[in-house]
Amino acid sequence: MVSFKELGLVNTREMFAKAIKGGYAIPAFNFNNMEQLQAIVKACAETKSPVILQVSKGARNYANQTLLRYMAQGAVEYAKELGWEHPQICLHLDHGDSFELCKSCVDFGFSSVMIDASSLPYEENIALTKKVVEYAHKYDVTVEAELGVLAGVEDEVSSAVSHYTKPEEVVDFATRTGCDSLAISIGTSHGAYKFTPEQCTRDPKTGKLVPPPLAFDVLDAIMEKLPGFPIVLHGSSSVPQEYVDMINQYGGKLPDAVGIPEEQLRKAAKSAVCKINIDSDSRLAFTAAVRKVFAEKPGEFDPRKYCGPARDLMEELYKHKIINVLGSDGKAE
Ligand code: G3H
Ligand code: 13P
Numbered sequence: 445m446v447s448f449k450e451l452g453l454v455n456t457r458e459m460f461a462k463a464i465k466g467g468y469a470i471p472a473f474n475f476n477n478m479e480q481l482q483a484i485v486k487a488c489a490e491t492k493s494p495v496i497l498q499v500s501k502g503a504r505n506y507a508n509q510t511l512l513r514y515m516a517q518g519a520v521e522y523a524k525e526l527g528w529e530h531p532q533i534c535l536h537l538d539h540g541d542s543f544e545l546c547k548s549c550v551d552f553g554f555s556s557v558m559i560d561a562s563s564l565p566y567e568e569n570i571a572l573t574k575k576v577v578e579y580a581h582k583y584d585v586t587v588e589a590e591l592g593v594l595a596g597v598e599d600e601v602s603s604a605v606s607h608y609t610k611p612e613e614v615v616d617f618a619t620r621t622g623c624d625s626l627a628i629s630i631g632t633s634h635g636a637y638k639f640t641p642e643q644c645t646r647d648p649k650t651g652k653l654v655p656p657p658l659a660f661d662v663l664d665a666i667m668e669k670l671p672g673f674p675i676v677l678h679g680s681s682s683v684p685q686e687y688v689d690m691i692n693q694y695g696g697k698l699p700d701a702v703g704i705p706e707e708q709l710r711k712a713a714k715s716a717v718c719k720i721n722i723d724s725d726s727r728l729a730f731t732a733a734v735r736k737v738f739a740e741k742p743g744e745f746d747p748r749k750y751c752g753p754a755r756d757l758m759e760e761l762y763k764h765k766i767i768n769v770l771g772s773d774g775k776a777e
């Protein structure tokens with residue numbers, strides 16, 4: 445058993461309280477490899493933004509959970525080396541799907557876990573979430589739960605259609621589970637294809653897809669029922685057109701990829717939404733940069749020469765999100 449406190453990490457409690465009061469959101473960036481983590485830490489150290497480093501079950505399988513945890517510990521030290529005196533870094537399990545997985549992360553130094561039992565019937569979601577909360581809180585680890593179903597593929601959790609969170613359930617759910625934050629479904633979804641072309645309209649000038657708006661009425665109703673309670677948005681990548689275009693220009697094939705417009709995320713960040721999850725945008729930036737190098741320099745075979753530009757582009761993306769979308773810059777001096 446190792447406590448996250450020994451690793452220099454923080455849980456989400458204070459982060460979220462400040463974010464709600466301050467009208468901004470904490471970035472929750474997934475990481476699977478060193479370049480992503482370097483880019484996240486550099487972006488956050490430079491902007492002095494608190495950050496949630498997210499590890500999915502898939503990331504644990506890909507990169508090894510021990511290595512990822514030590515990387516997060518290393519991230520705290522790296523941040524200090526970069527001149528960030530008091531790094532506010534949380535290590536979070538993304539989409540935990542069992543008590544055992546959540547427990548193992550708590551025992552292993554994570555400062556926050558998500559139990560995603562949103563695909564289970566309501567009472568089972570409550571029972572499993574409550575069990576995780578009871579265990580995690582013994583160690584001051586914060587717990588994110590989910591109510592409502594996001595369309596698209598989550599790690600080990602998938603659904604073809606989304607079911608918005610029912611505002612009438614949130615008080616009962618939060619009270620009975622004791623969760624620290626609640627992921628809700630208001631129209632976001634995972635991946636780079638968040639809406640089908642049929643769900644969108646087309647901009648007559650550019651021919652690009654314009655997605656439907658998020659259900660802010662549902663968010664408003666939830667905030668009214670649970671004033672000041674931390675709300676989380678998953679599936680919040682914007683799928684920047686410039687990366688999609690770069691990928692397609694250099695041999696990729698991502699037709700009609702579409703995400704959540706940034707102005708909608710900006711609006712959400714000002715509300716009780718205090719954690720915004722972004723993974724796909726980083727994958728797109730990485731892929732776009734690597735494809736460009738491969739296309740322009742077919743003789744290149746030193747991974748540093750294509751992972752380096754990928755890292756730079758991700759860093760630029762993370763800074764942009766922090767400063768121009770979430771407003772979390774300068775909140776962890
Ligand atoms: O919610 C999904 C995240 O983007 C993690 O994706 O399960 O492929 O690592 P992953
Ligand atoms: P995106 O696929 O929109 O980046 O969402 C990531 C996410 O919700 C991770 O839990």
Ligand code: ZN
Binds near residue numbers: 634678679721
């Ligand atoms: Zn998610």
